[in-house]
Amino acid sequence: MQLSVPLRVTDLVKTYRTPGKPPLEAVKGVSFEVASGECLGLLGPNGAGKSTTMKCITGFFQPTCGEVTILGHDVHRDPREARRGLGVCAQDDNLDTDFSVLDQMVQFGVYFGINRREGERRSLELLRRFGLLDKKDELVEELSGGMRRRLQVARSLINQPKVLVLDEPTTGLDPEARRVLWDILAEERRKGLAILLSTHYMEEAERLCDRVAIIHLGKIVTVGDPRALIEREMGSVPVREEIRPGFPIERLPNLEDVYLKLTGARLSTGVAFS
Amino acid sequence: MHNEVGQFVSLSYRAVYAVWLRYFAVFRKNWFYGLVTTFAEPILFLLSFGLGLGSLIGTLRVGGVSVGYRPFVLAGIVGQTVLIQGFFEASYGGFVRMYYQRIFQAIAVTPVTLSEVLWGETAWGASRATLAASAVLIIGVALGDFSVLGALLLVPACFVFSMIFAALGLLVAARSKTIESISYPQYLLVFPMFLFCGVFFPLSQLPVMVQKAAWLFPLTPVLSLVRTLVLGFPLEIQAPFLVIFWVALLVPLSRRFMIGRLLR
Numbered sequence: 001m002q003l004s005v006p007l008r009v010t011d012l013v014k015t016y017r018t019p020g021k022p023p024l025e026a027v028k029g030v031s032f033e034v035a036s037g038e039c040l041g042l043l044g045p046n047g048a049g050k051s052t053t054m055k056c057i058t059g060f061f062q063p064t065c066g067e068v069t070i071l072g073h074d075v076h077r078d079p080r081e082a083r084r085g086l087g088v089c090a091q092d093d094n095l096d097t098d099f100s101v102l103d104q105m106v107q108f109g110v111y112f113g114i115n116r117r118e119g120e121r122r123s124l125e126l127l128r129r130f131g132l133l134d135k136k137d138e139l140v141e142e143l144s145g146g147m148r149r150r151l152q153v154a155r156s157l158i159n160q161p162k163v164l165v166l167d168e169p170t171t172g173l174d175p176e177a178r179r180v181l182w183d184i185l186a187e188e189r190r191k192g193l194a195i196l197l198s199t200h201y202m203e204e205a206e207r208l209c210d211r212v213a214i215i216h217l218g219k220i221v222t223v224g225d226p227r228a229l230i231e232r233e234m235g236s237v238p239v240r241e242e243i244r245p246g247f248p249i250e251r252l253p254n255l256e257d258v259y260l261k262l263t264g265a266r267l268s269t270g271v272a273f274s
Numbered sequence: 275m276h277n278e279v280g281q282f283v284s285l286s287y288r289a290v291y292a293v294w295l296r297y298f299a300v301f302r303k304n305w306f307y308g309l310v311t312t313f314a315e316p317i318l319f320l321l322s323f324g325l326g327l328g329s330l331i332g333t334l335r336v337g338g339v340s341v342g343y344r345p346f347v348l349a350g351i352v353g354q355t356v357l358i359q360g361f362f363e364a365s366y367g368g369f370v371r372m373y374y375q376r377i378f379q380a381i382a383v384t385p386v387t388l389s390e391v392l393w394g395e396t397a398w399g400a401s402r403a404t405l406a407a408s409a410v411l412i413i414g415v416a417l418g419d420f421s422v423l424g425a426l427l428l429v430p431a432c433f434v435f436s437m438i439f440a441a442l443g444l445l446v447a448a449r450s451k452t453i454e455s456i457s458y459p460q461y462l463l464v465f466p467m468f469l470f471c472g473v474f475f476p477l478s479q480l481p482v483m484v485q486k487a488a489w490l491f492p493l494t495p496v497l498s499l500v501r502t503l504v505l506g507f508p509l510e511i512q513a514p515f516l517v518i519f520w521v522a523l524l525v526p527l528s529r530r531f532m533i534g535r536l537l538r
């Protein structure tokens with residue numbers, strides 16, 4: 001039997017229809033696949049449509065057009081089966097503040113049909129890996145912002161997913177916590193996890209993602225291996241820029257240059273592409 | 275085309291139960307808060323109206339039946355409890371869960387669908403209201419005011435009644451822009467129902483026009499059925515049909531509005 005691609009998105013379109021406002025086409029025909037063990041990064045300016053795309057993928061939104069298949073199941077026709085193997089960490093904090101750290105992980109497992117014993121075993125293991133074990137009996141409100149973020153990512157792994165969708169998972173994490181998360185993601189990828197993640201940190205995307213898709217105004221403008229993209233879009237000519245008045249520097253082009261070029265923005269100060 | 279996610283998907287009772295368990299776990303964890311907020315209000319009303327006013331008023335004649343004021347108002351408090359507990363848990367509580375905690379959004383990306391989350395929410399609101407109403411029923415039976423059989427039959431009936439008000443609360447949460455604006459339906463709908471649908475005095479005391487108007491609100495048939503069951507009042511035939519009508523209208527409508535709010 002041929003194994004199906006863990007995540008396939010075909011011609012996704014999503015139009016928001018807010019009463020009293022003109023319809024807003026936030027995603028305008030997006031297609032991509034994520035293979036087993038692969039990490040695809042979704043980059044793009046604020047409002048580009050990253051979160052909207054992800055909410056369609058998780059089956060929360062019904063897309064206006066297009067299709068999403070997770071592990072061979074259409075997420076809108078068969079959400080139960082499709083989402084059994086899906087982990088999600090939304091951009092918004094949606095931790096269940098009525099529960100303690102551990103209880104909320106266990107309760108989340110209940111939604112996947114995981115019994116309490118097994119849920120507790122998995123939760124303790126995840127909390128350990130995410131460095132939250134000593135906080136297990138605390139209420140969510142007693143955690144720092146970065147800890148809450150870590151908990152939300154840890155919670156998304158409770159069902160041992162095959163496909164993981166992370167919307168800006170590292171926003172607010174300190175450098176060490178970020179590294180811990182990268183290591184965990186690398187470990188899970190070795191076991192075959194397919195990851196789709198969005199980020200505004202270009203060096204994170206460069207180092208974490210096998211491929212990045214740059215999305216702008218609801219469309220994917222380019223997709224590929226970060227290094228190949230840099231090579232293709234920027235060549236290997238050094239970039240000169242004045243980082244502060246009177247401090248010109250010369251450096252190798254990076255993913256951020258590609259991003260800024262393709263999303264029509266400019267470097268923060270004095271662009272000088274040679 | 276409407277955008278209810280899971281429109282092709284049948285309801286899973288296990289999924290609804292998993293959501294219900296979330297609410298139950300919170301209730302159990304904060305059991306003292308749960309007990310106070312569930313039982314204090316019916317019991318305070320009972321003491322004030324049942325014992326206080328009851329000893330003053332004595333006997334009423336309602337529709338050819340002679341009944342003490344205490345049993346009469348005790349039955350009224352059963353209905354009032356179902357209304358208040360169902361409505362407040364679902365409106366304010368539902369708004370907090372939807373808007374501030376974003377719990378619906380978090381659960382609706384697991385194998386549980388948004389529709390099932392909202393069924394679980396309504397079922398929980400109804401369960402809690404039924405629990406509170408049962409406390410009043412037990413007191414009514416203990417005081418010898420209620421028929422035992424009627425009170426037993428009323429427990430499942432109260433669950434159905436509570437669904438009406440839990441659904442009404444959820445609908446209000448879905449349509450409210452801010453948590454403050456829940457006060458409008460609270461003052462303009464819930465309190466008038468509570469004051470004019472016959473909790474504290476027989477509808478027949480009111481002008482005919484007001485009586486007729488009272489039957490437009492769901493609490494009136496609920497109170498009528500409660501008194502038929504526990505006090506042996508004659509059955510007003512429109513009451514069971516009106517209850518079914520309100521359940522059939524509000525339960526799907528509240529879900530539809532909430533889904534419409536979350537998924538534009």
Ligand SMILES: Nc1ncnc2c1ncn2[C@@H]1O[C@H](COP(=O)(O)OP(=O)(O)OP(=O)(O)O)[C@@H](O)[C@H]1O
Binds near residue numbers: 024045050
């Ligand atoms: N619930 C909603 N209702 C109406 N419009 C929305 C809603 N959510 C997002 N939008 C609009 O859709 C567009 C895309 O938003 P989206 O959240 O997908 O962007 P994003 O790429 O995730 O941005 P960010 O980097 O800021 O998270 C924006 O113009 C936004 O205003």
Ligand SMILES: [Mg+2]
Binds near residue numbers: 050051052091167
């Ligand atoms: Mg976003």
